[in-house]
Amino acid sequence: MAVKLSAPTKTELLAVAGIELGIASAGIKTENHPDLVLIKLIDGSTCSAVYTQNVFCAAPVIVAKQHQAAASVQYLLINSGNANAGTGEQGLNAALACCQAVAESAAVESNTVLPFSTGVIGQQLPVEKMAAAIPAAYANLASDQWFEAAHGIMTTDTLAKGLSKQIEIDGQLITVTGIAKGSGMIRPDMATMLSYIATDAAVDQQVLDSILLKAVNQSFNRISVDGDTSTNDACILMATAQAGNKLITDSNSVEAQALYQVIAEVSQILAQAIVRDGEGATKFISVNVQQGASSEECRQVAYTIAHSPLVKTAFFASDPNWGRILAAVGRSGVKDFDLSKVAIYLNDVCIVSAGEPAKDYTEAQGQRVMDQEEITIQVILDRGEAEDTVWTCDFSYDYVKINAEYRT
């Protein structure tokens, strides 16, 4: 069902010196299914993170934030099948107990472990199953298991998501590898679904933080499947300092910019992969709003279109019912909006010009665009120089089916 998306092959996901990954089956949702991933960072690594802005954030998010503030990160522990969200005090204790189990296997302090969970909300995490599986994950830690890790973190995803990029910085070959999961409850807000990106570059904490924030804002914070912000979103960027480049300490340096570019590209491809694999998706839709007074208002218009069930069902039906796009623009709430200046395009086809239906538009032109799997909606506001883009998918029977049957 995913739109123009294929899973990476094992050889495409390059090892990152200083990162090892271990996989195990804890039997959280089904038996003998990889659902537990352990990631080890070599000593001297830096690690940045952004988390969900949902006030009801999950227990592992609370614990991960506390641990990150207290100590250098040495291990990430991720489980799929159970989000450990809405689980109260018992859920917090469960997350802490899982960190403790890693600490015992690895002989480290438990606050050097960051826990992450994804899956169903409101059920208690089976701590004993987790604790029983952690030694196996620890035992098989290896640098060439990004492919297995990408599978181990999946929930309703139909395909694993990951890629690698390489660039030269400071005369050294730098590798960036990232994996992500996510398919529903997707409307990240200053955060993302679960995504783990690592580089072997040497980068100090402040520069790494700024690269991650900027990259997330241009990728995971620009997608929506259903407008629902998860309780468990997290995006982690790790830098192991194994590549031999001189430590990057200035965000404005050529080296920091080069690293940002490649990390932003990896983030954007992963973010778009989540939309392409959106629950029930049959179309990948870019909503690009131009000539706004601010990026904020461009996003406001773009998200109003991207969240409209009527627009999304019309795309599912390949019906060029552009009146629904127009109605969404009209209700987006932009202040002092001058309708008579607005133009709207579906790919290269103009459907609205100067606020009126384009004179030479024909239904056949609209149909030609709607029959495609990838479509760009472009809205030109003609009131400024700002621009922004969000990515979304259509709304199908299968979205309802997947979410109506999620717990059965």
Next chain:
Amino acid sequence: MAVKLSAPTKTELLAVAGIELGIASAGIKTENHPDLVLIKLIDGSTCSAVYTQNVFCAAPVIVAKQHQAAASVQYLLINSGNANAGTGEQGLNAALACCQAVAESAAVESNTVLPFSTGVIGQQLPVEKMAAAIPAAYANLASDQWFEAAHGIMTTDTLAKGLSKQIEIDGQLITVTGIAKGSGMIRPDMATMLSYIATDAAVDQQVLDSILLKAVNQSFNRISVDGDTSTNDACILMATAQAGNKLITDSNSVEAQALYQVIAEVSQILAQAIVRDGEGATKFISVNVQQGASSEECRQVAYTIAHSPLVKTAFFASDPNWGRILAAVGRSGVKDFDLSKVAIYLNDVCIVSAGEPAKDYTEAQGQRVMDQEEITIQVILDRGEAEDTVWTCDFSYDYVKINAEYRT
């Protein structure tokens, strides 16, 4: 498919002295189907209206506003099957031509006619078909045709919506009769889908305006099917001064309050009928938020729940997946939100208490509530004294089907 809703019978819809209704088939969408309604107001009537806040408002909305400002309203002309929205200059001319056709049949000025359209967006109104049918509607004007009018304004509605109430004011029996249509593209914003309410009371313009605004705010502005605000919403309140009561000129008078109460009740029943007949609806859901710092934040929380596709699909599946409600509350964006004070109920079953899962909650309790057709979600914020309620429905396969196949 409608949830606990039946259409009114012909005898239940009482005539309102001073109002006559005429019906015709213009063949706008299909032949021999009543799709044109003409409403005549007796001389000396007052008429109030609220319209959609969508910037891309439809041609008839623009014309109706202009006509209402220019002259006393004598006729309302309503067609279903075509919204005359997104139709530019040609659409405006079409709306004006329809008013002119009524003016010719009725020998009045054309600016005493308010036009209303509902149906598909972005197609030109077939003016000639409308003009050809208007004389027939004029010829059959009669006071006992509210039932036929309620049917004539339907689009994707599965049932006609209407009711009558009577009260005594100033020693006189006062009748209020209202009809409404609407099923999708429903999230009225300071306006409503098409609704026409009439009373034979004598009420001056200012009092009538204030009664309508207040009633709409407690009814049509509190419902959502899919979060999409229509381009054509309108709610009209007519008062014919035929009941013999003394003209009501003071909004704070006992008479104005009594009239407001009955009109608000009629509005609320009609608004809820739209949700009960929401496209594909199988559940009627009241979202009640209490103890907020302001009504605005109560609505913000309520609408975040009411618009969540994940919450709505869980209700469709009768799945007590309350984690999705909790996640929606958490992302609602209320400032300085203190999670540890929040309580959430499904009908009488407490699911969250003091921000944590309720200790004695069982899945069986949740299932018992979810199996019902009418469910109340109650969220208690414990940060003030404000309260608000919105009404919505679930999200089913049929919503996708209806909207994917709408134009086929």
